[in-house]
Amino acid sequence: MNKIELLAPAGNMECLIAAINNGADAVYLGGKKFGARAFSNNFNDEEMVEAIKLAHKNNVKVYVTVNTIIFNEEIEDVINYLKFLYYNHVDAVLMQDIGLINLTRKVLPNLEIHISTQAHNHNEEAIKYFKELGCTRVVFDRESTLEEIKSVNVDIEKEVFVYGALCISYSGNCLFSYLFNGRSANRGMCSQMCRMKYSLEQDNKIIDKGYLLSTKDLNTIDHIKELLSSGISSLKIEGRMKSKEYVAVVVRLYRKIIDSYLNNNEIIITDKDREDLLKTFNREFTDGFLFNQDNIINKKTPNHQGITIGKIIDVDKKYIKIKLSKDVHQEDAIRIKELDKGLYLNTLLNSKEMYVNSLTKGDIMLLPNKYEASKDIINTEIVKTIDYLLNKELEEVPSKKLPIDMSFTAHKDKEIELTIKEQDHIIKVNGPIPEQAKTHAIIEDDIKSKLSKLGNTNYYLNNLTIDIDNDLFINLKDLNEIRRVGI
Numbered sequence: 448m449n450k451i452e453l454l455a456p457a458g459n460m461e462c463l464i465a466a467i468n469n470g471a472d473a474v475y476l477g478g479k480k481f482g483a484r485a486f487s488n489n490f491n492d493e494e495m496v497e498a499i500k501l502a503h504k505n506n507v508k509v510y511v512t513v514n515t516i517i518f519n520e521e522i523e524d525v526i527n528y529l530k531f532l533y534y535n536h537v538d539a540v541l542m543q544d545i546g547l548i549n550l551t552r553k554v555l556p557n558l559e560i561h562i563s564t565q566a567h568n569h570n571e572e573a574i575k576y577f578k579e580l581g582c583t584r585v586v587f588d589r590e591s592t593l594e595e596i597k598s599v600n601v602d603i604e605k606e607v608f609v610y611g612a613l614c615i616s617y618s619g620n621c622l623f624s625y626l627f628n629g630r631s632a633n634r635g636m637c638s639q640m641c642r643m644k645y646s647l648e649q650d651n652k653i654i655d656k657g658y659l660l661s662t663k664d665l666n667t668i669d670h671i672k673e674l675l676s677s678g679i680s681s682l683k684i685e686g687r688m689k690s691k692e693y694v695a696v697v698v699r700l701y702r703k704i705i706d707s708y709l710n711n712n713e714i715i716i717t718d719k720d721r722e723d724l725l726k727t728f729n730r731e732f733t734d735g736f737l738f739n740q741d742n743i744i745n746k747k748t749p750n751h752q753g754i755t756i757g758k759i760i761d762v763d764k765k766y767i768k769i770k771l772s773k774d775v776h777q778e779d780a781i782r783i784k785e786l787d788k789g790l791y792l793n794t795l796l797n798s799k800e801m802y803v804n805s806l807t808k809g810d811i812m813l814l815p816n817k818y819e820a821s822k823d824i825i826n827t828e829i830v831k832t833i834d835y836l837l838n839k840e841l842e843e844v845p846s847k848k849l850p851i852d853m854s855f856t857a858h859k860d861k862e863i864e865l866t867i868k869e870q871d872h873i874i875k876v877n878g879p880i881p882e883q884a885k886t887h888a889i890i891e892d893d894i895k896s897k898l899s900k901l902g903n904t905n906y907y908l909n910n911l912t913i914d915i916d917n918d919l920f921i922n923l924k925d926l927n928e929i930r931r932v933g934i
Contacts, residue, residue, distance in 0.1 A: 451674075452681040453705060454510075454606065455698045458688055459488040463498055465695040466507070468847050470702030473508035475541065477687065478532075481525055482512040482635055496535050504905060505847050506870065508538040514563035516633045517544045526554055533558045541586065542566075543619060543633075552581050561606065564588050565619035565633060574601045584680065588618035589665070590736050597677050604680035610697055611685025613662040613735055613743060615641045642749035657746035666724065666732035671704050671714055673738075686728075693727045695841045700724065725754040726834045753782060753830035757812065762822045766796075767814040769829050775812065776805045780833035783814075785824040789832060850909035853898055857881050857889070857915040865898070865929045869906065876933040884920040891915070897926035904934050 455466035457476040466474050477489045502509045539559035543566040561584040562577045568585045584604035623640040630636035641660040646653045704714050728751050734740040761768040782789040798811035854866040863878040891913050899908045
């Protein structure tokens, strides 16, 4: 089975680092202009160069969104931006504007182009056309089923959203935001009209109300086997406006289950894995159109729902009393669902009105009743929306380290030489000519000790070969120096 790419969102540098350290094969991100997420932090030109270098140093590909519809007066600007990306070695750009794709093929014929989901990619004829334009990958719309995607018989890479927010409308064809307030989704300025409250009327009577167009979040962790055997090239996680914790948790879990299946033909998803997803962000989960799920709407709330941690058992003027069904920790964030009020637990009170650092399942938590809540909220739920311990755990994930091989040679009357190989990259560093040993000759253990000290670099030593003549003296400072120069 060919390697399947895990593609992560990066709305800012922190999210990029989280994606890299938790196992993404590639990231997609946007610049300050021409991207379909204008209200994400995005990357200015200097940050973009830094992002590309950091990702490539960690063998992670970078795809940049240039996927808005382009106005005539912007053509010179966008072509200059594409040249900037190309000459800084971006791996691909995402586009939807057919005119810009044609122009880019002429100006920058070697720049790889992926067809953005904004182009509403769902049928074979359109995808054949994009292939003829020289595009190498198509990002399928989120309305397509897996069977429909598999049936497209075009020699082109297939990229599919497997996690995150869904769109209630046809990808790239939603004009609701533009018609309502002049903010076009195809210019990166969607005002998310689908996340607002509506009422449904029939015969002048309201028959339903709530967030009637707000979708649940896509979650395909229980369908990894089908996805990996479908011919899809890239599994894409939505979320360029989400937090670094969201990126870390989702990427980490998909990396784990993809590798587990490919290496051991088994998938293990723990209760903690599922809870971590709920804690970082969820609007409830669905298998989505991808797996023919009809129930994709969550009309109760368009926001992060967190995870239920207890119920209110009593209310008086001083406290809201909560019976916990899960542990809580000081600095967690919670929401009182019935009141739609959220707060950080900067302090935590137990049933004896004592300040504590944590409480466990079955304990009673006292919450100061600053909302003047009544007993009407008894038996309603409390949810946790931020988990302090989980976020602390994510911060402690070490930076991704890459394997390198070293070869050291030292021969009489020749400069010492250190060769460092990292995948296809080879660096050679020379040092001084060794002297004939008068008392103590250098030994291999001394060389290994100095060359393997990689400290806080992005590398770990995979293999070291040493070829030296007998009875040579090499200053240990020289070994440190050639290692430092090479790394």
